[in-house]
Amino acid sequence: MIKFNLFVLPFSLGLIYIVTSIVMHYYRWIKALPAVDKVKLSAGIRTPSKVLASLKEIFLEGLIHRKLWKRNPLLGYMHMSFAFGWFLLIVMGNLESRVYHGAYINAPYYPIFLKFFIHDRLVLFFEIFTVPAFFRFIMDFLLLFVLSGLVLAWIKRKQSKWFGMKQTTMHNFFDRVALSCLWLIFPMRLLAESYTAGYFHGGGGFLTQNLGNLLVMITPGPAELIAYFFWWTYSLVLGLFFIMMPYSRYMHIPSELLLIVFRHCGIQPRKWGSSFSDLEVRSCSRCGVCIDACQLNFAAGINTIQAVYLIRSQREQYIPENIAQTCMLCGRCQEACPVGIKIDSLRLIKRREIGSGQVSDFSYLTNPHPGFADVVYFAGCMSQLTPSIPIAMEGIFKEAGINYLFIDRNGSICCGRPLMLAGKDKQANELIEFNKTLIRQTRAKLLVTSCPICYKVFREEYNLPIRIQHHSQYLLELVKDGKIALQSQHRRVVYHDPCDLGRGGNIYQAPRELLGKISDLEPVEKDRTNALCCGGSLALMGTSMRTKDEVTLDALESLLAGDPDILVTACPLCKKTFSKLSKTEVRDIAELVYDAIPSRKTRIAGTVKDPEVVIS
Amino acid sequence: MDNTVIVIGGGISGLTAAGMLAQQGLDVTLLEKENETGGHLARWDRLFPDRKKASEVLDFAMEGLNKVKIVTGVAITGISRQDHEFTVSTNLRDSGYGMQDAGYQSPVPSPQSPVPSTQSPVPSPQSQYTASALLVATGFDLFEARKKEEYGYGIYNNVITSADLEEQFKSGRKVLTSEGKTPGRIGFIHCVGSRDEKVGNLYCSKICCVTGVKQAIELKEMFPESEVFNFYMDLRMFDRHFEELYYEAQQKWGVSFIRGRLSECSENPDGSIILKTEDTLTGKPLKMTVDLLVLLSGFVPSGGTRGISKMLGLQEGTDGFINSADQHSQNNLSGIEGVFLAGAIKGPISVSESVADARAAAAQIACYLSSFKVTND
Numbered sequence: 001m002i003k004f005n006l007f008v009l010p011f012s013l014g015l016i017y018i019v020t021s022i023v024m025h026y027y028r029w030i031k032a033l034p035a036v037d038k039v040k041l042s043a044g045i046r047t048p049s050k051v052l053a054s055l056k057e058i059f060l061e062g063l064i065h066r067k068l069w070k071r072n073p074l075l076g077y078m079h080m081s082f083a084f085g086w087f088l089l090i091v092m093g094n095l096e097s098r099v100y101h102g103a104y105i106n107a108p109y110y111p112i113f114l115k116f117f118i119h120d121r122l123v124l125f126f127e128i129f130t131v132p133a134f135f136r137f138i139m140d141f142l143l144l145f146v147l148s149g150l151v152l153a154w155i156k157r158k159q160s161k162w163f164g165m166k167q168t169t170m171h172n173f174f175d176r177v178a179l180s181c182l183w184l185i186f187p188m189r190l191l192a193e194s195y196t197a198g199y200f201h202g203g204g205g206f207l208t209q210n211l212g213n214l215l216v217m218i219t220p221g222p223a224e225l226i227a228y229f230f231w232w233t234y235s236l237v238l239g240l241f242f243i244m245m246p247y248s249r250y251m252h253i254p255s256e257l258l259l260i261v262f263r264h265c266g267i268q269p270r271k272w273g274s275s276f277s278d279l280e281v282r283s284c285s286r287c288g289v290c291i292d293a294c295q296l297n298f299a300a301g302i303n304t305i306q307a308v309y310l311i312r313s314q315r316e317q318y319i320p321e322n323i324a325q326t327c328m329l330c331g332r333c334q335e336a337c338p339v340g341i342k343i344d345s346l347r348l349i350k351r352r353e354i355g356s357g358q359v360s361d362f363s364y365l366t367n368p369h370p371g372f373a374d375v376v377y378f379a380g381c382m383s384q385l386t387p388s389i390p391i392a393m394e395g396i397f398k399e400a401g402i403n404y405l406f407i408d409r410n411g412s413i414c415c416g417r418p419l420m421l422a423g424k425d426k427q428a429n430e431l432i433e434f435n436k437t438l439i440r441q442t443r444a445k446l447l448v449t450s451c452p453i454c455y456k457v458f459r460e461e462y463n464l465p466i467r468i469q470h471h472s473q474y475l476l477e478l479v480k481d482g483k484i485a486l487q488s489q490h491r492r493v494v495y496h497d498p499c500d501l502g503r504g505g506n507i508y509q510a511p512r513e514l515l516g517k518i519s520d521l522e523p524v525e526k527d528r529t530n531a532l533c534c535g536g537s538l539a540l541m542g543t544s545m546r547t548k549d550e551v552t553l554d555a556l557e558s559l560l561a562g563d564p565d566i567l568v569t570a571c572p573l574c575k576k577t578f579s580k581l582s583k584t585e586v587r588d589i590a591e592l593v594y595d596a597i598p599s600r601k602t603r604i605a606g607t608v609k610d611p612e613v614v615i616s
Numbered sequence: 617m618d619n620t621v622i623v624i625g626g627g628i629s630g631l632t633a634a635g636m637l638a639q640q641g642l643d644v645t646l647l648e649k650e651n652e653t654g655g656h657l658a659r660w661d662r663l664f665p666d667r668k669k670a671s672e673v674l675d676f677a678m679e680g681l682n683k684v685k686i687v688t689g690v691a692i693t694g695i696s697r698q699d700h701e702f703t704v705s706t707n708l709r710d711s712g713y714g715m716q717d718a719g720y721q722s723p724v725p726s727p728q729s730p731v732p733s734t735q736s737p738v739p740s741p742q743s744q745y746t747a748s749a750l751l752v753a754t755g756f757d758l759f760e761a762r763k764k765e766e767y768g769y770g771i772y773n774n775v776i777t778s779a780d781l782e783e784q785f786k787s788g789r790k791v792l793t794s795e796g797k798t799p800g801r802i803g804f805i806h807c808v809g810s811r812d813e814k815v816g817n818l819y820c821s822k823i824c825c826v827t828g829v830k831q832a833i834e835l836k837e838m839f840p841e842s843e844v845f846n847f848y849m850d851l852r853m854f855d856r857h858f859e860e861l862y863y864e865a866q867q868k869w870g871v872s873f874i875r876g877r878l879s880e881c882s883e884n885p886d887g888s889i890i891l892k893t894e895d896t897l898t899g900k901p902l903k904m905t906v907d908l909l910v911l912l913s914g915f916v917p918s919g920g921t922r923g924i925s926k927m928l929g930l931q932e933g934t935d936g937f938i939n940s941a942d943q944h945s946q947n948n949l950s951g952i953e954g955v956f957l958a959g960a961i962k963g964p965i966s967v968s969e970s971v972a973d974a975r976a977a978a979a980q981i982a983c984y985l986s987s988f989k990v991t992n993d
Binding site for chain 2: 387391576
């Protein structure tokens with residue numbers, strides 16, 4: 001049996017190239033890991049549960065594309081047909097080749113081009129129940145499966161909206177070449193196998209045999225030569241695709257596999273970058289889901305800075321400053337990313353490079369002893385700009401009889417996060433140390449903050465030995481413990497999830513539960529992980545106020561679609577941002593809670609006073 | 617085209633222009649949404665830089681109005697145009713015409729105020745007025761200081777606006793804190809709602825600087841022992857005698873000026889206000905306690921300006937004020953034939969500038985109605 005022909009060479013060379021390349025990439029990524037991460041990796045791959053979890057995720061995300069299915073079934077099916085279909089073609093093709101070849105080791109090209117080498121005919125009727133016939137059927141079925149995805153991919157080029165995507169990525173040269181190859185691979189295979197089956201009157205399945213018979217009938221010229229031509233083309237586009245792969249978006253396929261393993265071993269992105277982040281960069285499929293998720297795109301028309309372009313410029317070793325800085329770090333793209341890339345941390349790595357050189361002078365800070373208390377209340381500097389919030393919180397502390405200390409009553413020392421968002425971690429750490437000392441001195445067991453921005457940094461960077469709560473959690477606890485009794489005001493409210501509380505702090509339920517007790521909470525279209533940013537993000541640098549306003553107005557339109565009485569949020573920055581442009585009253589959840597205490601003795605927070613009473 | 621004019625807005629600009637036009641023999645109707653004419657000026661005590669009584673300026677403007685048909689308490693519901701004739705439809709703002717609505721305090725006690733003799737009889741709830749020319753003088757509103765929540769207006773009792781202070785001056789009473797005490801230390805905050813992108817207002821309101829200086833002097837006159845601080849970004853003493861007033865405030869009255877924008881304030885248990893700001897000349901953060909805080913609220917386009925602008929399709933600038941056909945030589949022309957502009961509808965402007973601008977508008981309208989060319993087109 002002949003098992004070689006010249007046309008297998010392009011494929012074989014391509015395969016050798018890509019395998020070598022992947023091995024080298026893997027080696028480099030693993031070798032460059034920080035020592036701590038290497039330990040995690042080697043421990044992880046020896047832990048069966050982690051290996052199983054990795055394999056499960058590889059199967060679900062790498063082959064089935066579960067997240068894309070959830071996003072849009074057509075998009076999910078398209079990706080699944082390519083990934084899972086191709087994977088099954090390889091597996092089944094290998095099994096099929098065993099039928100005709102008993103050796104343990106085949107040349108890698110052999111199963112791929114099996115139909116070139118094998119063209120036996122089914123002679124008798126009952127042979128359709130034999131193993132070869134089964135494989136013919138299954139291989140044709142799988143080919144059809146992949147081709148159906150290909151047809152969808154073509155449609156998606158023109159009608160991306162049907163796939164739940166308004167905008168798609170602008171691709172570069174290598175991507176386009178690789179994409180063209182990818183699109184040609186399966187039609188070439190179909191034609192090659194069909195012509196072969198048609199010429200030999202056998203060897204094909206329901207698809208290739210029938211198509212082959214038809215093609216041979218209607219095309220003039222020597223069918224054998226035409227078939228041979230298509231075998232060459234098939235091999236060439238496969239080989240070219242493999243060679244293009246490391247330079248194109250398709251490198252995401254092998255990269256993502258390793259990334260999943262890394263993640264299951266507990267490896268995290270590092271502040272100054274590590275090979276984990278390099279791997280994340282290579283794992284981006286440039287699908288462009290992040291473009292649609294980005295409010296700067298759909299609300300403000302900025303469409304050059306999204307995650308996919310950040311990552312691409314990172315891959316090209318140069319991130320323009322505006323791409324790093326023009327971002328609200330709201331986390332929406334991160335939430336939408338089917339690969340689960342920590343996009344915000346990638347952007348912050350670049351910001352740290354930019355921001356680390358600058359110096360700040362904190363010599364004006366003094367450190368008087370704050371006093372002692374059970375609960376430390378840190379309003380945060382944003383709450384200083386919305387005094388209704390700390391006034392409400394103090395009222396509630398008093399009503400509940402809490403031994404509390406309003407640690408930043410007379411002006412706060414910044415929590416450090418705004419500096420971190422600007423990449424100034426070194427400077428932020430000075431403030432963090434300062435605040436840590438202050439908080440520790442109080443000997444409190446609980447730190448409550450009104451600001452989700454502070455909440456996030458307290459939890460992630462402070463390493464405090466005490467509990468940390470956002471006021472929405474704390475107030476709910478006070479209610480549950482019977483410390484405060486609330487009476488619903490039955491106002492129709494909608495709740496806006498602040499980025500740093502929701503996506504950043506994973507607190508979605510507490511504010512909703514609380515609002516359910518004191519108001520008539522109505523749903524909004526985009527909430528929880530899909531919630532919109534208010535537009536006031538401190539992370540957004542180098543853009544005009546107009547851009548922020550456009551984002552805010554768009555978010556307001558969505559939130560106020562049901563014309564509620566009050567727009568409630570749980571973040572002073574969101575409140576301030578929305579208040580500027582909202583025609584509907586905007587309040588913090590703490591203000592509403594305070595208003596809902598029927599027995600309250602202290603002044604109602606934020607109530608508009610009559611200017612006439614000011615002066616006697 | 618006949619000699620009829622409708623003036624929309626009965627503030628100082630509208631009144632001045634209406635008077636000028638009527639004196640020239642034109643048939644003038646003035647429409648005012650409030651129940652009294654006089655606009656912001658009617659609520660103001662004294663004017664910079666010479667501390668002239670606002671009521672005197674208003675009285676002067678009112679003198680020429682005996683031939684003007686003045687309709688007050690009406691809302692404009694629509695404006696249509698046929699050839700050279702405009703029809704303005706109005707509706708009564710509240711059912712009890714002639715009665716004062718619940719929240720509205722008459723700025724000028726009526727017995728002394730010059731009630732125009734030709735005030736029209738009670739109009740039916742819906743009326744229509746026609747004219748060959750329209751003068752839009754719908755002016756400004758004061759920036760809603762509550763929008764700067766961090767400044768505590770509407771939250772802390774001892775935070776007031778410059779307009780609140782002026783009403784106190786006008787009432788003749790002593791300006792005291794909400795606790796009824798003499799304010800020992802008073803702060804003025806400049807640029808509240810002006811030159812502040814965070815509230816969406818990029819422009820300078822122009823007259824607040826000198827208002828702050830004037831009011832600081834007036835408080836020092838009232839309380840020579842009190843300290844008065846002005847927190848500013850720049851002091852734009854743009855007109856005649858303003859700089860002298862600023863010098864006088866410092867040299868004669870000992871008013872202090874600190875270059876720094878207020879960041880935020882909070883309230884002490886005794887009701888005094890803690891200011892958190894920065895002295896940008898020394899580059900240091902600064903904290904100060906004051907007994908009374910005065911916010912110098914800036915200008916925003918008035919609700920009337922926004923409404924009329926939509927009806928007529930006037931050119932709105934990015935700041936929301938109305939653009940004239942040409943800021944230099946056609947500043948009273950709206951770009952729509954027969955529609956003219958006067959006063960603070962075009963942006964922040966002082967009383968003296970309003971008067972001059974209104975007269976210019978009146979002259980242009982008179983030219984237009986006599987078929988003199990008012991444009992170069």
